[in-house]
Amino acid sequence: VTKEEAVGLALSLVGRSEVAMLGTVNADGYPNIKALSKVATEGIKDVWFVTHVRTRRVAQLRNDARACVYFVDPAKFQGLMVVGSAEIHQDAAIKRRMWQPQFEHYFPLGVDSPEYCVLHFKGEKANFAWGLINVDIDV
């Protein structure tokens, strides 16, 4: 596949993925992985998740912002890994922008809940794999 085709396949994979894997590094230098529901994306560069301020991965990212996001379709042997950094936002504007009614299940106080925060992943490098094919693509 050409780079252009790989970008198209990667965007399609991102679009149809409801869940992505977030990779972080813990305080002991070990990689950690957690599946999170994708809330919003812009291309393959920006991915937004929502989470509770007191989770392990929020603590990890505040200690070490280096992260990766992995989208995978095992049935098609396709995987997109984007490597970059992630920041935690607690300002009202971005919290309102990302809010969805069903989040009230996790945050009964609603959009202004102090425990609700937005995790913004910013990609720097990406690699798309399809079976044995492996292509570095620009984010």
Added chain:
Amino acid sequence: VTKEEAVGLALSLVGRSEVAMLGTVNADGYPNIKALSKVATEGIKDVWFVTHVRTRRVAQLRNDARACVYFVDPAKFQGLMVVGSAEIHQDAAIKRRMWQPQFEHYFPLGVDSPEYCVLHFKGEKANFAWGLINVDIDV
């Protein structure tokens, strides 16, 4: 859920997973994730994969053995993360033990192919998540 129930649910998740996510740390300290077909497991402590000796993750693990393996069932909101280390084996005995006929698609020279190697992940700590429930379990 009790710890015993979490162990049972975790073992069931491992058993029905064909694919697991392998987390590694690259030379720049960034987490990386790759989906790999599970070849064999023993409890939730040992997981074996097979791979090509010249892949990125083999190079990463030779540089930094710290790793994690993540099994996920997004439909059931279940995830098992096992943190530990991984080693690369190229000795004939373990290569023969893990060999499956369909690997010939990737290694035309067969079980003695010098490019075929076994990745043995050894878990040290595990965490099972089911929705908002989160339980540390022994490996």
